[in-house]
Structures are given as structure tokens and as C-alpha cells.
Amino acid sequence: MQTDNPTLTEKLASAIADGILDGSLTPGLRLDENSLARQYGVSRTPVREALRQLMRSGLIDMRPRKGAVVSKATPGQVESLFVAMAEMEATCARLAAMSMTPVERRRLQARHEAMTALAAAGDRAAYSDANVAFHSAIYAGAHNEPIAEYTLGLRRRVGPFRRAQFNVDGRLVLSNREHDTVVRAILSGDAAGAHAAMLHHVSLVEDAFETFAATSAA
Amino acid sequence: MQTDNPTLTEKLASAIADGILDGSLTPGLRLDENSLARQYGVSRTPVREALRQLMRSGLIDMRPRKGAVVSKATPGQVESLFVAMAEMEATCARLAAMSMTPVERRRLQARHEAMTALAAAGDRAAYSDANVAFHSAIYAGAHNEPIAEYTLGLRRRVGPFRRAQFNVDGRLVLSNREHDTVVRAILSGDAAGAHAAMLHHVSLVEDAFETFAATSAA
DNA sequence: TCTGTCGAAATTGCATACAATTGCCCAAAA
DNA sequence: TTTTGGGCAATTGTATGCAATTTCGACAGA
Known part of the structure; x- marks a missing residue:
């Protein structure tokens, strides 16, 4: 189906990061995995992995059972x-x-x-x-x-x-x-x-x- | 089965990181997901997420279809x-x-x-x-x-x-x-x-x- | 004997299914 | 009217299954 080499996870991470950086995803916005998966037409698995990556780079915050939100910095x-x-x-x-x-x-x-x-x-x-x-x-x-x-x-x-x-x-x-x-x-x-x-x-x-x-x- | 709060993923990441840091997982060693999953008695999913985390912190290297290896630095x-x-x-x-x-x-x-x-x-x-x-x-x-x-x-x-x-x-x-x-x-x-x-x-x-x-x- | 190509097995990436917890909503009682 | 309790829905965490790619090995030809 996909003949691209860069994995879906990475492309998703880039896409979401771009959304945050250009302001279309405003700080504090909740990022639920299902919506993102539907939005990009993929399953939740790559979305989850992309979110983990973004968390480690500080763009989003995740708490164990509370999901991910765009970092709203004080x-x-x-x-x-x-x-x-x-x-x-x-x-x-x-x-x-x-x-x-x-x-x-x-x-x-x-x-x-x-x-x-x-x-x-x-x-x-x-x-x-x-x-x-x-x-x-x-x-x-x-x-x-x-x-x-x-x-x-x-x-x-x-x-x-x-x-x-x-x-x-x-x-x-x-x-x-x-x-x-x-x-x-x-x-x-x-x-x-x-x-x-x-x-x-x-x-x-x-x-x-x-x-x-x-x-x-x- | 699990009544712990810290997610499996995080515990796995800690465990593997410890293994690397104390030298029991030597640089260059291949980390395949199935073995790790069996070793810790969990499924591959949390293992995958833990590996992603470790990659972003630089302890291991991952290439798209080639799996993960403990970072062997020049x-x-x-x-x-x-x-x-x-x-x-x-x-x-x-x-x-x-x-x-x-x-x-x-x-x-x-x-x-x-x-x-x-x-x-x-x-x-x-x-x-x-x-x-x-x-x-x-x-x-x-x-x-x-x-x-x-x-x-x-x-x-x-x-x-x-x-x-x-x-x-x-x-x-x-x-x-x-x-x-x-x-x-x-x-x-x-x-x-x-x-x-x-x-x-x-x-x-x-x-x-x-x-x-x-x-x-x- | 060495090299190149084909094939099979293994491993990763992705999708889907299941379980568990959390937060919300509504209802009932004070 | 407000507060509290229970149940339900939604969402995340985990497991498993499937497809694709890569790698290793074997076999054939030079």
C-alpha cells in the first residue's frame, strides 16, 4: 500500500509538529488518538508512537491515563x-x-x-x-x-x-x-x-x- | 494482571535502560522486540514504545526496518x-x-x-x-x-x-x-x-x- | 571454489481487537 | 437547589494478527 520509506510514525510526528509550530494546533488543545487516526486515515498505533516522540521533544504533554495535550507553557x-x-x-x-x-x-x-x-x-x-x-x-x-x-x-x-x-x-x-x-x-x-x-x-x-x-x- | 500505575512502557524503558547502563546489554547488541517481549512477559506493543523512548534519549539506535541496537558510539x-x-x-x-x-x-x-x-x-x-x-x-x-x-x-x-x-x-x-x-x-x-x-x-x-x-x- | 540469484524464514511496521480506568452525566436525596 | 453516588461512555493501555521487507542460506552456474 505505502511505497514510502519514511515510516508513517515519522511522517505523522512531522505533520503534528508542523501543526503545532504553525499555530493551527493551539496550546492546550487535546490530541486524542482516535481523532488523529481518523484524520490522517491511519490506525492508532503509529499515532501513539508519533505522540510519544513529540512528548520527548517537549511539544506535547502526556499523562499516563489522561491523554496528550499540546504543551501550554506557563x-x-x-x-x-x-x-x-x-x-x-x-x-x-x-x-x-x-x-x-x-x-x-x-x-x-x-x-x-x-x-x-x-x-x-x-x-x-x-x-x-x-x-x-x-x-x-x-x-x-x-x-x-x-x-x-x-x-x-x-x-x-x-x-x-x-x-x-x-x-x-x-x-x-x-x-x-x-x-x-x-x-x-x-x-x-x-x-x-x-x-x-x-x-x-x-x-x-x-x-x-x-x-x-x-x-x-x- | 497489572495493578501498577506506572505504565508498562515506562517500566520497560527503565529496565532496558538499566541493562544498558550497568553494562549487561553491551553496545552493538541487537534488541529484537519478540525476545524482549518474551523476556519480560508482555506483548510487543509496550516493548516497541519503550524502544522508541530509548531511541529518542540516545541510548539505542533504530533504523526503519532494521530493528534496534544498543548505541555503539565511535x-x-x-x-x-x-x-x-x-x-x-x-x-x-x-x-x-x-x-x-x-x-x-x-x-x-x-x-x-x-x-x-x-x-x-x-x-x-x-x-x-x-x-x-x-x-x-x-x-x-x-x-x-x-x-x-x-x-x-x-x-x-x-x-x-x-x-x-x-x-x-x-x-x-x-x-x-x-x-x-x-x-x-x-x-x-x-x-x-x-x-x-x-x-x-x-x-x-x-x-x-x-x-x-x-x-x-x- | 567462488559468486550471484532466488527463496524462505524471521522481524518489523501497521491494523484491529480487547481490557481497564477515568471522567462525566444524570438521578436521587438532603 | 445542591451534593453525592452510581452507572455508562469514551479514551487510553495492552495484546494479537497480518502484511511487507529484509536478511540469511542454499543451490546453481561459471
Whole structure:
């Protein structure tokens, strides 16, 4: 019947995750296995397995006999997610400063310079896309699969709670300037500097979400 | 038959995970669902779900039609795990330095002092247990669930690759001295210092595993 | 003797059936 | 009218059965 290789379970997990991330499945919504099975025209078994996967990635919550609901995070949990995100980004930058190959460093710089042009031109859409790629490049540059993968997962998780950060005029240029500090530190192999610069950069993004600031010490 | 509340799936996942962590299920070993089901006297369904869970936590590998095997990591992957572990521990220490409550700080210090006594007495078993609790206390002190949870999972994952670090005489006292630096930084709210000290501490543990050192910068 | 192809057995993925628990609804009594 | 108790329905957890794919082995040909 199905000649596809990716298992049904995985396709279901992706489909449901997309539904959550694009907002069509709102937090708090109950996900009952029968409805999902009917909706996708499959049996409950792959649905169950997909839900388990999503639970472990934090997108949904499941309690033993109570079923699954889309994670409805409290403000505190959202705050935790953003803090975690910032720490992981900073860690990736630190590792990237230490482990990036010369080629990767050159490409990062090229990417950054392209974004500088986009920022100057005020092209928000293109800058936003390039921004995602920029950060992904740093995750990859960390040369550490567990860290990179976790950071990527975290970024997906915070996605639904993110407001458009680049709407405010001037934010584009500011973001780009922060990137400049980060790139400079990474290129020069300054691990601690890269860590601090990235932490600063991402924490500002967090502020754009209107979280209760604070948490800056040392 | 079953009057227990924790679902079979979870108990199976724990049982299999224990088997892997204590070494009775060696890396590379094939885990076929039928055998496991017979072995534990249940059907294949909970076994399948347990395996999925373990896959997502990285303890086993599964390929679409090829079944599950206990993760057999390459030296490079193990190295990555240890690096990731060190980074996460350091991050937890950083966050703990910023967020621990006064009570938590006092308890951490008390814990540390108790361990100093154990180190002086040369009680390796007790020190080892206390050491786990010590690090766990720091994870918790980070007050960040995603980070703490991930770090804990990572610790479980590196477990199978860890040799007994406290066998070498003098390592006990050395470990305790490093803890002292970490604790001092955390208690004084020195985020950067806590990060660096913990990174140093855990990286040394890593060396005890005979990894190819390096990776220590500014 | 070695290699390639065909086949059968075993194992996984999915579907369906059964059991058990939970939560809800309604009714009855205070 | 409100509260409590019981029963019922709905949903999850578990078991089993079926189909498809993969792997291992055997046999034939070179």
C-alpha cells in the first residue's frame, strides 16, 4: 500500500509538529488518538508512537491515563526556554570559536557580510531567512552533534512564542552589529568573547519578547 | 494482571535502560522486540514504545526496518558526548551562580564540606555517590528545566563510557579541590568563574577516560 | 571454489481487537 | 437547589494478527 520509506510514525510526528509550530494546533488543545487516526486515515498505533516522540521533544504533554495535550507553557516555562536557548546559542558560539575550520570561518564571514548588505537595504524577509541560516551555521560550526541537535530542537520549541523581532525599524541594523561582534570573536578564536557576545545578542532577542529582563550578572 | 500505575512502557524503558547502563546489554547488541517481549512477559506493543523512548534519549539506535541496537558510539561520538557534557555542566554552574537561592547555596556548601570529609577519609564509594548528588544539586540550582533535564540525560548517556574515575589514589582529593573552586564561584555569584571552573573540572574527568585531551582555551 | 540469484524464514511496521480506568452525566436525596 | 453516588461512555493501555521487507542460506552456474 505505502511505497514510502519514511515510516508513517515519522511522517505523522512531522505533520503534528508542523501543526503545532504553525499555530493551527493551539496550546492546550487535546490530541486524542482516535481523532488523529481518523484524520490522517491511519490506525492508532503509529499515532501513539508519533505522540510519544513529540512528548520527548517537549511539544506535547502526556499523562499516563489522561491523554496528550499540546504543551501550554506557563510564562515561567517560556522564560526558561528563552534562557536555555540563549545559553545553548552561546555555547555553540564558544565551541565554534574553538573548532571551526578555516573554510567554515570564511563562509561565516561571507554570510555575515551578505547580511550586512541586507540590513542596509532594509530587506527584512531576506534578512530573517539569512539569520536562521547564520545561526544554524554556528551550531554546525560547534562540531558537536549532541549540542547542535539540542540547540536546533530548542529553537523549534521557542518558535511558537517568538514575535517578529525585525519589525521594529533599526532592529535590523542593531542585530547585524551584534552579529559583527560575534563573528569577530569566532574568527579570532576568542571562545569566551564569542560566548559573551552571543549571549548578549540572543538575550536581546529575548527581551523583544517582553520577558522580565534581569539575569545579568558578573 | 497489572495493578501498577506506572505504565508498562515506562517500566520497560527503565529496565532496558538499566541493562544498558550497568553494562549487561553491551553496545552493538541487537534488541529484537519478540525476545524482549518474551523476556519480560508482555506483548510487543509496550516493548516497541519503550524502544522508541530509548531511541529518542540516545541510548539505542533504530533504523526503519532494521530493528534496534544498543548505541555503539565511535570514539569521535564519545568524545563529542564528553565535550557536550562538560559544556552543559559548565552552563549549569553558570546559571546556578546567578539563580541559586540562599538556601540552595547553603546546602551546596554543606554538601561540599561533607564531601571534603569523605575525601580526607578516602571513602571512595560514599564520595562517588555524594558526587552524583553534588552535580545534580547544581543542575537543579540552575533553575532551568530544559537545561537541567538535558544535562541529566547527557550524564546518563555518557555513563556507559565512563571508567571509574576515583580509583586512582589522590584523584579524590583533587576532585574535591576542584569542587571547592566551583563552589566558591557559585556562592559568590561569579557566573563566568563558575563556568570556567566547572569546565575545567569536568574536562579533567574526561581526560581520565583517556580522550585525546586538548580543547582548553582562554 | 567462488559468486550471484532466488527463496524462505524471521522481524518489523501497521491494523484491529480487547481490557481497564477515568471522567462525566444524570438521578436521587438532603 | 445542591451534593453525592452510581452507572455508562469514551479514551487510553495492552495484546494479537497480518502484511511487507529484509536478511540469511542454499543451490546453481561459471
